[in-house]
Amino acid sequence: xALLNIQDMKIQFPSRRGTVEAxxxxxxxxxxxxxxxxxxxxxxGKSTIGNAVIGLLEAPGRMTGGVVSLHNERIDNLPFQTxxxxxxxxIGMIFQDPLTSLNPLFTVGQQLVETVRTHLDMSESxxxxxxxxxxxxxxxxxxxxxxxxxxxxFSGGMRQRVVIALALAVNPKLVIADxxxxxxxxxxxxxxxxxxxxxxxERNVGVIIITHDMGVIAEITDRVAVMYRGKIVELxxxxxxxxxxxxxYTKSLMAAVPRSDVKLDRFPRVSYSDGEVKQxxxxxxxxxxxxxxxxxxxxxxxxxxxxxxxxxxTSRYSIIPSxxxxxxxVDDVSFDIKHGEIFxxxxxxxSGKSTVARMISGLYTPSxxxxxxxxxxxxxxxxxxxxxxxxxxxxMIFQDPxxxLNPRMRVFDVIAEPIRHHRLAESxxxxxxxxxxxxxxxxxxxxAAWKYPHEFSGGQRQRISIARALATRPRFLICDEPxxxxxxxxxxxxxxxxxxxxxxLGLTMLFISHDLPVIRQMCDRVAVMQNGKIVEVAxxxxxxxxxxxxxxxxLLTLMPTLNFQAAV
Amino acid sequence: xxxxxxxxxxxxxxxxxxVGAIAFTLFQFVGDPINxxxxxxxxxxxxxxxxxxxxxxxxxxxxxxxxxxxxxxxxFGFSYxxxxxxxxxxxxxxxxxxELAGLSVVLxxxxxxxxxxxxxxxxxxxxxxxxxxxxxxxVSLPTFLIGILFIYLFSVILGWLPSxxxxxxxQLGWWSTGLLTxxxxxxxILPAVTLGLFQMTLVMRLVRAEMMEVLRTDxxxxxxxxxxxxxxxxxxHALKNTMVPVxxxxxxxxxxxxxFAIITETVFQWPGMGRLFLQAIRQVDIPIMSAxxxxxxxxxxxxxxxxxxxxxxxxxxxxIDRAKGAN
Numbered sequence: 001x002a003l004l005n006i007q008d009m010k011i012q013f014p015s016r017r018g019t020v021e022a023x024x025x026x027x028x029x030x031x032x033x034x035x036x037x038x039x040x041x042x043x044x045g046k047s048t049i050g051n052a053v054i055g056l057l058e059a060p061g062r063m064t065g066g067v068v069s070l071h072n073e074r075i076d077n078l079p080f081q082t083x084x085x086x087x088x089x090x091i092g093m094i095f096q097d098p099l100t101s102l103n104p105l106f107t108v109g110q111q112l113v114e115t116v117r118t119h120l121d122m123s124e125s126x127x128x129x130x131x132x133x134x135x136x137x138x139x140x141x142x143x144x145x146x147x148x149x150x151x152x153x154f155s156g157g158m159r160q161r162v163v164i165a166l167a168l169a170v171n172p173k174l175v176i177a178d179x180x181x182x183x184x185x186x187x188x189x190x191x192x193x194x195x196x197x198x199x200x201x202e203r204n205v206g207v208i209i210i211t212h213d214m215g216v217i218a219e220i221t222d223r224v225a226v227m228y229r230g231k232i233v234e235l236x237x238x239x240x241x242x243x244x245x246x247x248x249y250t251k252s253l254m255a256a257v258p259r260s261d262v263k264l265d266r267f268p269r270v271s272y273s274d275g276e277v278k279q280x281x282x283x284x285x286x287x288x289x290x291x292x293x294x295x296x297x298x299x300x301x302x303x304x305x306x307x308x309x310x311x312x313x314t315s316r317y318s319i320i321p322s323x324x325x326x327x328x329x330v331d332d333v334s335f336d337i338k339h340g341e342i343f344x345x346x347x348x349x350x351s352g353k354s355t356v357a358r359m360i361s362g363l364y365t366p367s368x369x370x371x372x373x374x375x376x377x378x379x380x381x382x383x384x385x386x387x388x389x390x391x392x393x394x395x396m397i398f399q400d401p402x403x404x405l406n407p408r409m410r411v412f413d414v415i416a417e418p419i420r421h422h423r424l425a426e427s428x429x430x431x432x433x434x435x436x437x438x439x440x441x442x443x444x445x446x447x448a449a450w451k452y453p454h455e456f457s458g459g460q461r462q463r464i465s466i467a468r469a470l471a472t473r474p475r476f477l478i479c480d481e482p483x484x485x486x487x488x489x490x491x492x493x494x495x496x497x498x499x500x501x502x503x504x505l506g507l508t509m510l511f512i513s514h515d516l517p518v519i520r521q522m523c524d525r526v527a528v529m530q531n532g533k534i535v536e537v538a539x540x541x542x543x544x545x546x547x548x549x550x551x552x553x554x555l556l557t558l559m560p561t562l563n564f565q566a567a568v
Numbered sequence: 569x570x571x572x573x574x575x576x577x578x579x580x581x582x583x584x585x586x587v588g589a590i591a592f593t594l595f596q597f598v599g600d601p602i603n604x605x606x607x608x609x610x611x612x613x614x615x616x617x618x619x620x621x622x623x624x625x626x627x628x629x630x631x632x633x634x635x636x637x638x639x640x641x642x643x644f645g646f647s648y649x650x651x652x653x654x655x656x657x658x659x660x661x662x663x664x665x666x667e668l669a670g671l672s673v674v675l676x677x678x679x680x681x682x683x684x685x686x687x688x689x690x691x692x693x694x695x696x697x698x699x700x701x702x703x704x705x706x707v708s709l710p711t712f713l714i715g716i717l718f719i720y721l722f723s724v725i726l727g728w729l730p731s732x733x734x735x736x737x738x739q740l741g742w743w744s745t746g747l748l749t750x751x752x753x754x755x756x757i758l759p760a761v762t763l764g765l766f767q768m769t770l771v772m773r774l775v776r777a778e779m780m781e782v783l784r785t786d787x788x789x790x791x792x793x794x795x796x797x798x799x800x801x802x803x804x805h806a807l808k809n810t811m812v813p814v815x816x817x818x819x820x821x822x823x824x825x826x827x828f829a830i831i832t833e834t835v836f837q838w839p840g841m842g843r844l845f846l847q848a849i850r851q852v853d854i855p856i857m858s859a860x861x862x863x864x865x866x867x868x869x870x871x872x873x874x875x876x877x878x879x880x881x882x883x884x885x886x887x888i889d890r891a892k893g894a895n
Contacts, residue, residue, distance in 0.1 A: 056792060086795070087794065087795035088794035089795055092793075092794070093793035095786055095793075100785060100786040101786045101789075102790070103787040103791065104883075104885055105809060105884060150884040163790070166790070
């Protein structure tokens with residue numbers, strides 16, 4: 001008998017523009033001690049299923065058909081009060097972002113004790129003991145003391161452990177984990193997945209893991225359901241589904257996962273689609289404004305040279321200098337980037353890789369050391385007039401496509417602004433022409449110019465960012481985790497676009513990522529950063545096949561691998 | 569924490585010195601005080617003698633130092649008009665204003681916060697819409713008009729409540745209170761509601777907006793997913809997270825309630841500081857004006873200090889040294 005049984009579940013979201021059918025009749029079973037993965041792209045309806053099981057569908061969404069039963073008892077039609085008793089008690093939930101799932105104003109202990117006492121008849125002190133036991137069980141050292149700390153005193157991975165402790169505090173039989181490791185580093189991700197598996201087996205808990213990350217699925221799940229547009233297109237043992245996929249969508253999804261074992265020319269795209277694909281008109285770069293009048297001469301030697309740069313932040317300020325406390329984000333780093341190469345920087349969060357990018361782009365001034373761009377020391381330039389030509393040649397694409405575009409500006413103005421600022425066009429008509437060409441070239445279409453950023457999806461917004469970066473005719477592009485907020489299929493499109501542009505325009509690129517397979521596919525050379533220092537710089541192929549530094553070796557072993565991929 | 573408060577206290581001293589300087593310049597520029605003090609037929613010699621006695625011939629820095637010292641010890645000089653020490657006048661009037669402002673803040677919070685929580689939770693409910701419409705009236709109607717309407721309705725037509733004065737007061741030491749007698753209570757209701765109405769609607773709209781923001785957060789969703797009761801989620805987890813902006817606004821508003829109670833006090837003939845100040849302006853009674861200025865400045869400084877300390881109480885992220893918690 002299955003622990004959880006979902007039969008023909010249908011979920012609709014009525015809206016002004018007609019009803020959206022998010023889930024179109026899916027059936028799924030979960031047994032105790034089993035981990036079932038639900039995988040799919042965003043918008044496939046996978047999170048909706050989890051929310052529906054626990055009765056937390058966001059209004060106006062509602063379940064319009066099907067049956068959900070837990071231990072053979074129907075739970076989808078229960079009154080609110082009864083459902084509340086099931087939440088937490090019988091079904092626990094783990095959310096994606098550990099930084100926002102805990103209430104910042106209460107101690108970890110208070111939140112645990114409250115949860116325990118809501119469901120179990122326990123005294124305050126017994127509940128506290130229980131809280132400490134739980135923290136200990138999820139691997140938090142010194143639980144005795146840490147129980148009285150606030151969430152902000154824990155690191156991201158530790159907070160996700162607290163979240164797991166909260167979800168399991170009253171021994172639920174089923175746990176729904178919605179993207180539990182997406183916001184975490186590779187090494188932390190491995191720890192958290194281990195923890196989930198351990199608790200699942202020890203306590204005989206059924207687990208549903210919802211994710212878009214094939215690596216996570218391969219790593220931890222027993223069975224997997226692949227979702228596409230509200231339907232389960234394939235369901236079966238993980239090994240079988242990933243190793244010998246049957247449905248064309250699963251096949252193309254598997255093929256699109258960036259591979260860490262071999263370098264391909266282009267990222268395979270998720271080719272399966274049941275909608276129509278619109279064709280966009282590409283411009284001939286070389287005869288176009290974008291390619292023309294590139295007012296510099298290709299020289300030998302490096303384009304960007306960083307000499308012993310360091311960045312120091314003040315973590316506590318005091319009037320007396322010796323009382324100040326500093327945090328050394330980047331510590332004495334040197335490297336060269338050659339003309340026309342894609343230089344990768346990889347490392348865990350906090351390793352200083354974004355700080356390096358910000359120093360090169362001029363957003364931060366290095367505390368020590370010098371940065372040369374085209375043999376000019378940029379760090380020594382002071383006035384806007386001197387710096388402006390360099391700012392034009394160095395452009396940046398940021399990680400978060402949601403916050404890096406001004407929501408009050410039309411896309412046209414977002415892209416036209418740098419052209420106007422640097423006076424790159426001769427007339428208004430030319431500006432319009434350039435913006436429209438750029439939008440066509442990044443496959444958004446010229447109509448996009450008159451919309452606002454919020455009308456676009458994450459991948460489309462990243463295309464806008466790319467168009468904006470190209471609008472100054474840059475020589476050097478800095479990409480700071482440009483696709484880590486995006487799905488596999490969108491990621492492939494964006495990375496292909498960047499690769500094409502790099503080749504067509506002869507751009508030099510600094511590419512920052514924590515995703516090793518992406519680095520392998522994109523970059524010519526790679527620097528590995530740890531705690532503000534570069535521990536290893538090597539040709540990409542050499543780094544992946546023959547890593548020298550122990551930290552690089554460790555990173556490579558932690559990378560979730562799709563062992564079944566050979567069959568694809 | 570202590571370091572922070574000490575820093576704030578030093579800042580406060582500078583703010584008070586600045587306010588004092590403005591109050592001091594009143595004496596320099598708003599007419600010659602000697603004229604208001606001596607008889608019409610005083611001779612030049614008499615005037616000069618008085619000028620010397622009051623220290624008005626000293627260098628300006630010495631005069632300011634003396635003025636600041638006097639202010640700090642609570643000596644605000646003599647009222648020209650009342651011929652009594654200003655501090656005595658203030659002690660008589662201050663309790664009336666503080667009771668009025670205090671009660672209206674309490675009303676604003678006690679009614680505004682629950683209304684805000686309710687309208688934040690039931691955004692599309694009928695009652696919420698009624699509250700929101702009423703609150704628009706509260707925000708947009710000027711205080712004096714509301715006061716006059718209240719007097720017309722409750723005093724003239726219905727005859728339930730008195731339209732002016734403080735009713736009977738009881739003396740507790742130097743503090744005269746109207747809150748211990750029935751007539752005192754019936755007298756304070758109308759002005760307190762009038763004064764507090766704007767703050768109430770402000771607090772309500774603020775809490776509503778903050779609640780809607782907080783209810784969308786992940787930790788609220790996670791709290792629900794753990795099966796916590798609605799009461800615990802709404803009032804334990806959500807409301808506490810809305811408090812920082814509410815404290816800020818309420819703090820600023822208490823200051824302006826005391827400072828701008830003038831209009832309400834005039835409409836209801838309330839014997840408080842505001843009316844004293846208005847009379848002083850009419851009579852060019854500079855010592856009262858400058859004392860009022862310094863006092864209001866003092867209230868703002870104290871309230872802001874309390875607000876800053878309350879932040880620390882409410883939000884642990886400010887309280888704990890960040891370096892200590894990192895791992």
